[in-house]
Amino acid sequence: MKSTRHFAKLAAALAGAAVLTASLSALARELSVSTVLSDAFPWGQAAEKWAELVEERTEGRLTLRVYPNSQLVAGDQTREFSAMRSGLIDMAVGSTINWSPQVPELNLFSLPFLMPDEAAVDAVTGGEAGEMIFEAIESRGVVPLAWGENGFRQLSNSRGPIGEPGDLDGLKIRVVGSPLFQDTFNALGADPTQMSWTDAQPALTTGAVDGQENPLSVFDVARIDQVGQEYLTLWNYMNDPLIFAVNQRVWDSLDEADREILRETAVEAGEWEIAMTREEERARLADIQERGVNVTELTDDQHQAFVDATREVHDKWIPRIGEEIVEAARAAIDGR
Template identity: 40%
Template sequence: MKKNKFSLLVIVSAILTLLIAGCSSSTGGDAAAGKKMNLKMSVTISDTSTWYKAAEQFADEVKENSDGRINIKVYPNEQLTGGDSGKAVESLSKGTVDLTYNSTIIYSILNDKLGVLSAPFLFKDAADVDAKLAGEGGEEIKQIIRDFGVEPLGFGENGFRQLTNSVQEIKSPEDIKGLKIRIPGIKMYTDLWTLYGANPATMTMSEVFTALQQGTVDGQENPIDVIHSSKLQEVQKHVTMWNYSYDPLILGMNKKLYDSLSDEDKQILQAAADNANKYQIELARDTEKQQIKEMEEAGVKFYYPTEEEMAAFKEKVQPIYDDYKDVWGEDLLNLFLEN
């Protein structure tokens, strides 16, 4: 009788072992499969921006498709890092922030090669941007980002950067001379604006409104969505629409966290990211006209340079390509210069 009981226990134990093994070998085979997660996502600008709206859509879709297991809280204005975008990307790389929407300008702090996307007058128009970021050049950018601990879940759009100022209409490089212009903290922009004869000043985005209001700087450069959502039209009189530098966004996730996920959860996040990026880009492009109209109604004057004037702006900063092709990597640069 005891022998029969022992045999029965052995059989039951074996069945349980097989069941546990079967459960643990589900798609991905990760310990994180089916795990409940509360994640933090940082966005550089306010909750009225297309960045934030897309991040909210991303969070909602992930929550729905994971049956509430994966919850993402979105923080605008870089609240998690005291308004500092550079710290946000560093925190993402280290894993103290889980997800961010950040410009590749900020990523270039970690790797100078990423500054190639901000090269002056590199892209012709939105169609040129879409084609090149979807091609080999875009894939090279994603791999560079992976190398420092961030999984890129795709490109969003901050947009073409425009110049605002409170002094005068800008029609030529001569008009820029002597102006104090706030720029992001990367050396290439410092060199570029120095070529124009400006006095470039770096500061975090959270400081810009006050600096403009107090006259610490005369102007700044950013895409229309950032200008509008940051209410810079309240302290700036002139906008020059010259598309001088393009600014992609990266929807990034800490790579160590991403790699720990099951295949199913990776698919949920990637699908939601694809939808959010598409939505953000379309929204940014669709709303720009309305944002310009609202800024004009607030008294801001927009100037659109002629082809001849644009040629003068481009010629003045061509030395940037000679100075930075080795920094960016000539092969990488050529992927974006090729038609």
């Protein structure tokens, strides 16, 4: 009889445990996070850091599953924002460049030679202009949470050193799928060719295009020098901040505590990734030079020649971005 009662209690305990497990399982939730680059790059590492922090702070109640290499949009990174807005993607750590076709205000960061240094970037993202851009994103059904950084984009090519606008005459330069980039390189006399990064590497290898522009982290990790890119110009012509964001409906479905965790961890992951990206910059450049890449650093006069050559791009794009946002950004840069 005693044995029977013991087994009954054991069965009840097991049943209770099963109910508890089922309840916890029902509460657990997995959310997809899209990135363009894998965790071999700081960009992908930012997403993984966010996922790690969320899992830890929610004790597994929320799991962020990172999908790198734009795999949720079949490799077309310019579709990422639309996919997140529609709910095909829950979350993303995305590029201002890639989201600019759907959010024109993000073209602010692609205006050539607007932001001269990292302090200028921080002044813009951390000030009124940054707030206005977040409002523009949210008005389109996506909730922005924090900033990250892909870094200043530098220019490489297979033909020779580039130290003045005339050196770009006729060069076929791979650019991302943004009309502003097309206008910038046209203004400099180059022949810009839009293509995805997946298509760019073989095009560089075969010589179908002469050059490309990317942050040093991408040039270094992707070993772009191994596909004929022997000349690198440090010109800091634009910076590509990253944005941690969530689909509006997903955000609304979360309770206030989980929203706060998502926001706090996004800010923490972003700050961590920005610091890491900047700290590694000089070491990356040294490694690139050790591999035999010819590096050109512009003098002030050389830099100004590029600024002057691209003024018409500002004139064309400022009305599309919004004069108020651009003025707020310029005020922040001047006051840094």
